[in-house]
Amino acid sequence: MTETTSLFDYIVVGGGTAGLTVASRLSEDEAVRVLVIEAGADHSSDPLVSTPGALVSQFGNPEYDWNFQTVPQEHLDGRSIPQPRGRGLGGCSSINFMMWLHPSRASLDAWAKLGNPGWGYDDLAPYFKGTCTVHPPSEAAKALAVLDSPHDFSSNGEGPVQVSFSEGYTESFNKAWMETFANLGHQLTADPRTGKAIGAFQSPASIDPKGHTRSSATASYLGPQVRQRSNLAIMTDATVKRIVFEREDPSGSLVAKGVVVDLQSKDGGVEETTIPVKSEVILAAGALQSPQLLELSGIGQKDLLASHGIEVLVDNPGVGERLQDHAIVTQSFEVRDGIPSSDALRDPAVLEQLTEFYRTTDGGGPLGQSNIATAYMPLVGEDGALMSPGEKEALLDAHLVPSTGKEDEEDDEYRVLRSFIEPPDEPTAQYLLYPGQLVTPPQPDSMASIVVPAEPQDFATVLTCLNHPASRGSVHIVSPDVRDKPQVDPRYLSHPLDLEILARHVRFVEKIVAAEPLRASLKGEEGARLPAGLVADTVENAKEIIKRRLISIMHPTGSCAMLPREKGGVVDYEMRVYGTRNVRVVDASVFPLQPLGNTQSVVYAVAERAAAMIKEGRQVTR
Numbered sequence: 001m002t003e004t005t006s007l008f009d010y011i012v013v014g015g016g017t018a019g020l021t022v023a024s025r026l027s028e029d030e031a032v033r034v035l036v037i038e039a040g041a042d043h044s045s046d047p048l049v050s051t052p053g054a055l056v057s058q059f060g061n062p063e064y065d066w067n068f069q070t071v072p073q074e075h076l077d078g079r080s081i082p083q084p085r086g087r088g089l090g091g092c093s094s095i096n097f098m099m100w101l102h103p104s105r106a107s108l109d110a111w112a113k114l115g116n117p118g119w120g121y122d123d124l125a126p127y128f129k130g131t132c133t134v135h136p137p138s139e140a141a142k143a144l145a146v147l148d149s150p151h152d153f154s155s156n157g158e159g160p161v162q163v164s165f166s167e168g169y170t171e172s173f174n175k176a177w178m179e180t181f182a183n184l185g186h187q188l189t190a191d192p193r194t195g196k197a198i199g200a201f202q203s204p205a206s207i208d209p210k211g212h213t214r215s216s217a218t219a220s221y222l223g224p225q226v227r228q229r230s231n232l233a234i235m236t237d238a239t240v241k242r243i244v245f246e247r248e249d250p251s252g253s254l255v256a257k258g259v260v261v262d263l264q265s266k267d268g269g270v271e272e273t274t275i276p277v278k279s280e281v282i283l284a285a286g287a288l289q290s291p292q293l294l295e296l297s298g299i300g301q302k303d304l305l306a307s308h309g310i311e312v313l314v315d316n317p318g319v320g321e322r323l324q325d326h327a328i329v330t331q332s333f334e335v336r337d338g339i340p341s342s343d344a345l346r347d348p349a350v351l352e353q354l355t356e357f358y359r360t361t362d363g364g365g366p367l368g369q370s371n372i373a374t375a376y377m378p379l380v381g382e383d384g385a386l387m388s389p390g391e392k393e394a395l396l397d398a399h400l401v402p403s404t405g406k407e408d409e410e411d412d413e414y415r416v417l418r419s420f421i422e423p424p425d426e427p428t429a430q431y432l433l434y435p436g437q438l439v440t441p442p443q444p445d446s447m448a449s450i451v452v453p454a455e456p457q458d459f460a461t462v463l464t465c466l467n468h469p470a471s472r473g474s475v476h477i478v479s480p481d482v483r484d485k486p487q488v489d490p491r492y493l494s495h496p497l498d499l500e501i502l503a504r505h506v507r508f509v510e511k512i513v514a515a516e517p518l519r520a521s522l523k524g525e526e527g528a529r530l531p532a533g534l535v536a537d538t539v540e541n542a543k544e545i546i547k548r549r550l551i552s553i554m555h556p557t558g559s560c561a562m563l564p565r566e567k568g569g570v571v572d573y574e575m576r577v578y579g580t581r582n583v584r585v586v587d588a589s590v591f592p593l594q595p596l597g598n599t600q601s602v603v604y605a606v607a608e609r610a611a612a613m614i615k616e617g618r619q620v621t622r
């Protein structure tokens with residue numbers, strides 16, 4: 001074992017979305033030395049990462065994807081669900097679908113209500129602005145994809161992540177989606193960036209419009225000028241195995257003194273090193289691996305740690321618990337002849353032609369765009385209109401009981417969940433329209449088996465995502481070795497309310513595909529559908545589709561929750577791990593509850609806030 005002598009003020013574990021954000025912000029101060037340690041490689045000049053349309057090739061490839069699988073899911077007929085996670089600088093921001101949505105006001109205000117002062121919507125709003133620059137759509141895109149009022153492009157932020165709208169929206173899907181929702185009576189009510197919108201809209205994407213490249217955390221927060229900083233060191237192909245602690249005094253807090261790292265050498269060998277730290281260890285290994293590192297370091301459920309021969313330093317049963325994920329159900333519909341579908345990319349000649357076009361035209365063509373349309377929707381009844389208050393009340397009373405057993409007792413989580421579902425202007429589901437097929441083989445090897453077209457026909461897919469799952473799962477180590485992947489068990493649909501809400505939203509998909517003008521893009525009854533032969537015409541049939549077609553939209557969160565310790569918390573509202581003096585977690589693991597919509601913007605905003613908090617702390621102690 002070798003020991004490095006240089007002393008860093010901060011060691012950031014994991015050079016992913018949150019890790020690079022925090023490292024970039026902290027190293028703005030020349031007086032502090034920051035080290036980022038990332039298990040994967042630096043793929044920043046790799047076209048598979050920078051080309052938006054190439055992401056499918058990364059799934060299942062260990063160079064880019066950790067490729068977790070959940071344990072067989074009891075409520076999904078025993079199916080295991082692929083859970084890709086980015087491996088390499090940028091983490092998941094280098095392999096994600098790039099959708100850039102902001103959460104609702106209610107979903108962030110709930111974080112504050114659960115015992116985290118300073119973490120409400122208004123507190124986080126400046127960080128959402130500070131993390132991205134939104135490039136307004138072109139006039140042509142505005143007209144085609146209905147990106148006019150109530151969208152407001154007068155205030156677009158000036159942060160490092162470049163967010164843009166597609167230049168390739170289609171009439172058959174993007175425009176038809178907007179008009180279909182309007183015809184069903186669910187037109188967009190407000191700009192989705194205001195935190196209070198329902199209805200259909202187009203999702204912008206973290207794509208830099210200059211050159212149409214992926215604006216990952218690496219491209220945005222670790223640009224050439226940041227890399228040149230002499231106070232910022234980046235170590236890749238280096239896996240942190242555990243944190244080294246000392247106790248201040250027998251009953252006092254733990255103090256992190258450094259981290260033990262496996263460095264991969266060029267000849268394929270591995271060398272173990274201990275890297276000391278002066279001020280703090282900042283965990284940013286993501287929602288599946290930050291809890292793993294805490295457990296490997298002696299912080300977690302005492303029986304679990306003891307069963308793996310790990311010395312128990314802090315007994316905290318909350319570590320790795322409260323895992324939440326956005327479950328998503330896919331229903332694919334065959335498109336009419338001549339309607340463009342991304343399934344055309346199954347032909348290697350077409351893919352080669354488009355790749356060449358992208359390469360020679362500064363990112364032109366479909367490989368440089370994301371055309372996903374989306375919608376936020378409250379609960380709907382059988383007729384497709386909003387569910388009546390009485391019907392909602394009955395559903396909630398039947399399936400949502402306070403954990404204390406008594407409504408009048410303090411039960412914050414029960415109240416918060418009800419407040420997400422009861423109001424007619426709070427979305428409970430997010431729909432997405434993907435212009436291609438999604439298949440669900442019984443045992444997919446990776447996300448690639450779901451997104452690579454396997455069926456001969458061309459499809460479009462409507463995806464239904466449950467916004468506020470009541471189910472909670474867990475992620476825990478299976479051995480004391482960091483190389484053994486932790487066991488991921490999201491326990492999808494283990495709370496009965498989740499299935500009830502999701503089934504009603506899946507049933508509404510039949511209304512969407514039967515309404516004009518989207519109907520005109522699809523073959524309807526003469527065409528194929530996936531799952532074959534199953535129509536969500538009743539709640540019971542919708543439940544059957546859910547069992548067969550539920551997958552993950554890849555948003556695991558909450559496994560080191562920011563909550564009071566007695567409520568299952570792992571970090572306090574300054575993101576410090578309970579029982580330690582100088583370890584924080586700053587990634588998706590700390591979300592106390594799953595927010596509305598896709599998670600990357602929230603991870604960036606949370607990490608921005610973490611960096612600001614750490615900087616403020618330095619000012620005070622100077």
Ligand SMILES: Cc1cc2nc3c(=O)[nH]c(=O)nc-3n(C[C@H](O)[C@H](O)[C@H](O)COP(=O)(O)OP(=O)(O)OC[C@H]3O[C@@H](n4cnc5c(N)ncnc54)[C@H](O)[C@@H]3O)c2cc1C
Pocket residue numbers: 013014015016017018019037038039040084085086087088089090091092093095096097098099100101238239240241284285286287289293447482553554555556587588589598599600601603
């Ligand atoms: C396929 C996919 C599609 C998605 N699509 C979208 C989308 O369209 N829109 C959206 O908003 N969100 C999307 N998400 C979710 C979003 O990207 C994530 O929520 C977010 O990027 C997570 O950030 P993080 O910092 O928590 O973790 P990560 O970005 O995963 O960072 C964790 C980093 O830690 C490293 N690491 C782990 N263990 C160790 C160790 N022991 N030592 C050193 N390094 C380690 C990892 O290699 C990784 O680089 C998607 C995610 C995936 C996987």
